[in-house]
Amino acid sequence: MESKDNSVSEALDNEYKYGFVTDVESDTFAKGLNEEVVRAISKKKKEPEFMLNFRLKAYEKWLTMKEPVWPNVQYPPIDFQNISYYSEPKQKKKLDSLDEVDPEILNTFEKLGIPLEEQKKLANVAVDAVFDSVSVATTHKKKLMEVGIIFCPISEALNDYPELIEEYLGTVVPVGDNFYAALNSAVFTDGSFVYIPPDTISPMEISTYFRINTEETGQFERTLIICAENSYVSYLEGCTAPQFDTNQLHAAVVELVTLDNAEIKYSTVQNWYAGDPETGKGGIYNFVTKRGKCQGEKSKISWTQVETGSAITWKYPSCILQGDGSVGEFYSVALTNGHMQADTGTKMMHIGKNTRSSIISKGISADHSSNSYRGLVRVGKSATNARNYTQCDSMLVGDQSSAHTFPYIETGNSSLQIEHEASTSKISEEQLFYFEQRGISRENAIATIINGFCKDVFKQLPMEFAVEAQKLLTLKLENSVG
Amino acid sequence: MLEIKDLHAGFEGTEILKGISLSINKGETHAIMGPNGSGKSTLAKILSGHPSYEVFSGEVIYEGKNLLDLSAEDRSLAGVFMGFQYPVEIPGVNNAEFLRMAYNARLVNEGKDELDPLDFDDILQEKMDLLGMENKYKERNCNDGFSGGEKKKNEILQMAILKPALSVLDETDSGLDIDALRVVANGVNKLNNENNALILITHYQRLLDYIKPDFVHVLSHGKIIKSGGKELAHELEAQGYDWLTTTN
Numbered sequence: 001m002e003s004k005d006n007s008v009s010e011a012l013d014n015e016y017k018y019g020f021v022t023d024v025e026s027d028t029f030a031k032g033l034n035e036e037v038v039r040a041i042s043k044k045k046k047e048p049e050f051m052l053n054f055r056l057k058a059y060e061k062w063l064t065m066k067e068p069v070w071p072n073v074q075y076p077p078i079d080f081q082n083i084s085y086y087s088e089p090k091q092k093k094k095l096d097s098l099d100e101v102d103p104e105i106l107n108t109f110e111k112l113g114i115p116l117e118e119q120k121k122l123a124n125v126a127v128d129a130v131f132d133s134v135s136v137a138t139t140h141k142k143k144l145m146e147v148g149i150i151f152c153p154i155s156e157a158l159n160d161y162p163e164l165i166e167e168y169l170g171t172v173v174p175v176g177d178n179f180y181a182a183l184n185s186a187v188f189t190d191g192s193f194v195y196i197p198p199d200t201i202s203p204m205e206i207s208t209y210f211r212i213n214t215e216e217t218g219q220f221e222r223t224l225i226i227c228a229e230n231s232y233v234s235y236l237e238g239c240t241a242p243q244f245d246t247n248q249l250h251a252a253v254v255e256l257v258t259l260d261n262a263e264i265k266y267s268t269v270q271n272w273y274a275g276d277p278e279t280g281k282g283g284i285y286n287f288v289t290k291r292g293k294c295q296g297e298k299s300k301i302s303w304t305q306v307e308t309g310s311a312i313t314w315k316y317p318s319c320i321l322q323g324d325g326s327v328g329e330f331y332s333v334a335l336t337n338g339h340m341q342a343d344t345g346t347k348m349m350h351i352g353k354n355t356r357s358s359i360i361s362k363g364i365s366a367d368h369s370s371n372s373y374r375g376l377v378r379v380g381k382s383a384t385n386a387r388n389y390t391q392c393d394s395m396l397v398g399d400q401s402s403a404h405t406f407p408y409i410e411t412g413n414s415s416l417q418i419e420h421e422a423s424t425s426k427i428s429e430e431q432l433f434y435f436e437q438r439g440i441s442r443e444n445a446i447a448t449i450i451n452g453f454c455k456d457v458f459k460q461l462p463m464e465f466a467v468e469a470q471k472l473l474t475l476k477l478e479n480s481v482g
Numbered sequence: 483m484l485e486i487k488d489l490h491a492g493f494e495g496t497e498i499l500k501g502i503s504l505s506i507n508k509g510e511t512h513a514i515m516g517p518n519g520s521g522k523s524t525l526a527k528i529l530s531g532h533p534s535y536e537v538f539s540g541e542v543i544y545e546g547k548n549l550l551d552l553s554a555e556d557r558s559l560a561g562v563f564m565g566f567q568y569p570v571e572i573p574g575v576n577n578a579e580f581l582r583m584a585y586n587a588r589l590v591n592e593g594k595d596e597l598d599p600l601d602f603d604d605i606l607q608e609k610m611d612l613l614g615m616e617n618k619y620k621e622r623n624c625n626d627g628f629s630g631g632e633k634k635k636n637e638i639l640q641m642a643i644l645k646p647a648l649s650v651l652d653e654t655d656s657g658l659d660i661d662a663l664r665v666v667a668n669g670v671n672k673l674n675n676e677n678n679a680l681i682l683i684t685h686y687q688r689l690l691d692y693i694k695p696d697f698v699h700v701l702s703h704g705k706i707i708k709s710g711g712k713e714l715a716h717e718l719e720a721q722g723y724d725w726l727t728t729t730n
Contacts, residue, residue: 425573429533434570437530438584438640439558439591448583452574452623 029086035059037085038186044086045155045189048162058175058185065179071343072372072404073312075247075285083218083249085187126151128192128208130221140204149233150195151206154222157193164195168226172255172293172320180251180314181289184220188253191221196231196262205462207236210252218249225255227262229296234265236465247275247311252288260296260323265304267461269469272309277367280339283311290317294326297352302329304460306469307344308476316374318347321355321383328357331457333469336369336401337476345375345406350383350416359390362454365401366477372404381412392422395453397477425453427477447474483508483679484549484648489540491528497538498524500704506648509676513690513715514683516701517723522683523567525701526652529681530564531557544648558584559591563646567653569633572624577636578606580624581643588644609642613669631662638669645673650681655689667692687719700726 029037038059042052067078126140128151144151150161158165175185192208210221227233237254250272256264275283286309292301303317319328330346348357357377365371377388394403405422427449435445450473451458458466484506492498498521506512516522527535529542531554542549549557572580578599585605586596597605603620610619615635625633634654641649651670655663670693674680682693690698690712698714699706700723708714708726718726 428570430570431572433532433554434566434572435583436554437558437564437566438580438644439555439587440583441555441587444583444587448575448580449572452572452576455574 028084031084032081033083033085033187041086041187041189045158047155047158048166050162050166051158054170054175055186058182059187061176062179062182062186065176065182067179068314071314071374072370072406073314073341073343075312075341078247078249078285080183085218085220086189126204126206128153130190130192130208130210144202144204144206147200147203148197149200149202149206150193152193154191154193154224155189157224161193161195164226165193165224168255168257169222169224170255172257172291173253173289178289180287181253184222184251184253184289187218188220188222191223191252192225193223194225194233194235196225196227196233198228198230198259200228200231202231202233205234205236207238209238210250218251220250221252223252223254224257225264225266226257227259227264227299229260229262231259232263232265234462235267236462237266237268238271247283247285249285250288250310252290254288254290254317256292256301258292258294258296258299258301258323258326261298262296263300263302264292265302265460266290266292266317267465268303268305268307269461269465269472270305270307270309270313271472273311274309274338274340275311277338280311280368283340284309286310286313286315288313288315290315291320291347292318292328293320294323294328294352294355296326297323298325298327299323300327300329302327302331302460303346304331304457305333305344306457306461306465306472307332307334307342308469308472309340310342311340313340313342313344315344316346318349319357320349320351321357321386322351323355324352325354326352327355329460330357330359330361330375331460332361333364333454333457333473334362334371334373335364335366335473335476336371337366337397338369339367340369342370343372343374345373347376347378348388350377350379350386350388352383354385355383356387357389359388359392360456361390361392362457363392363394363403363405364397364450364453364473364477365394365403366397368400370402370404372406374406374408376408376410377418378409379411379413379416384413384415385417386413386415387417388419390418390420391456392420393453394422394424395450396424396426443474446477450474450477483545485541485543487541487543489525489528489542490538491524491535491540492538493524493535495536498704499528501540502701502704502706504699504706506679506681508647508679510697511674511680511682511693511695513695513698513712514681514701515685515687515698515715515718518685520701521704522685522701523652524704526564526567526650526681526683529557529650530554530562555587558644559588561647563641563644563649565634565637565641565649565651565654567656569625569628569637571626571628573626575624576620577622577624578603578620581606581640584640585643606643609639612672613639613642614665615639630657631659634658634666635662635669638666638673642669642673646678648679648681649673650683652683653685654682655684655686663689664692687715690715702726 038055128138173181176182272284301319321328328348334342334344336342361373363371373392379386392405432445486504489502582602695712700708
């Protein structure tokens, strides 16, 4: 792989290039959270009764819960009353056409490399663009509808397909699952909804692009993807945020459900603002609950994540392997630099017979950052002949960073087969000199070593995403080596 | 081709080379011998531009240019090759792909198009046949898990691919058994011609039974204390370095 384009010169002035703020008028709730705010969000969204009840139940639960303290991260207490729970860019009314979208917002997505305008749309990717709390545009909707695929903002789905939402929402991540999931369930504002009908292979990649714009606004999006019998979808998620001195909270919930023989491939490239690399000031707190349920027999859920941003990441995309013969996969690259802290990994819950899971985690820590892998493989009594393969590799860049692994195994039966491999390595000055002595630039050397380290994960990503991810990692590490 | 003039250089502020002068022409093979700690490897590191080594004074002129002004990368592109004493392992990076990157870096430098893996494979296969190297050098990751001998052979393969004008082989013979030594030496001999030059850095005379030097220089305490023809190597072998260091 050669990056012969200008990514190298870009890399040399390696600032967070998505740190700009878009000047749009927005309708933002006053800071603070109480039952009235929860009701107001539901009202604003004109939601059906069941949804309001869902939110209120979650809110009640949340009041009784405490923030988790077990992750290997440190931050001052969050004042949940000092956050605004709803921010919507002002627009006259929602129309099908993009003409009504504020051109400033379209420009924002353009700058982020996500063209939404009709003539420039990414050819084979359908995009739902979420700006602060609201979905502003969804592309390729009609084309997907022709094969029966529903792809729309979840707020819209609540009105158009309430029965599907009522049937599945909260079945994978219950309202009281954890502190942040409860908070999200009470106040989530938008996100994406995908339904793939039986016997359907999605003709294109489906993606959501999240952008936090307003300062002191939390982003609580909710994604629900249902893949019916014998169907397949590949879903991509991208995220950025402007550069503020204060911390912003992002507490999303993603639920996936696969029925018999269905497969969901969920890929994330996360590049939230990570805070000032020198002082650690600002940045996103990324406290996310992602979980998939392989409900049907022989169904499969595969999580691939490339985590390169956020001041703090707390995230464990997990699989509940309920259907017999179902398969869960987790492929992760987590990069921390500056003062970033990441505690990420997965949970594989084996319930059905002959269920299999694989975990491949690659952690890269640079500068003063801390990077932890935390993984749980739980095998229930009923899960006979379950198998798990776990590989956890850490790479240290420089000598100020740290890497930790916390693998847990809980097993309720003896037929489990489990393999675990782990390694720690380092990019050394000697390696870079070796490349340079062969006429290969330092930038290419770093990119090549990192790609080599991450290739088991990158090869799981759709092509364009893999290229992006490679560039992103190289860019981020440029100033950290040597 | 290479003119070293009164070079003083070292590592972390300590002077190791204390005034080296050496002149090397195209087509010549120079052996630099000396006991441990005499500064042999420092000379190799300085010529190849290792960032941890520093030059205090003196000049190195290569093909009319001040070599010391060039980065390690540019020196390589200008035709200076170093065979490492301890080649570094690069896990996760396929050896053939590494070689192709290095080869393409040269092509790009010359304003030519890069080769794709298939076209490059033709070149690689030819060189591997020339050196009698097995397919595993294509399949495995660069030096990753290679034995000492395999690493040294891989250095020579890189030299064959990059066709440098000036090669500095730093203790290429150390850690090799006699068979591997023969493969490495035969490879170097095949690559030698009237247009390139070779500096062999070695502790032992043994390598020089296979690669015949035109000149032998003996380095001690950072200075060249004796220069001569290949017969000097035999004298050293017979009498040891003490013979020179004490008479000096």
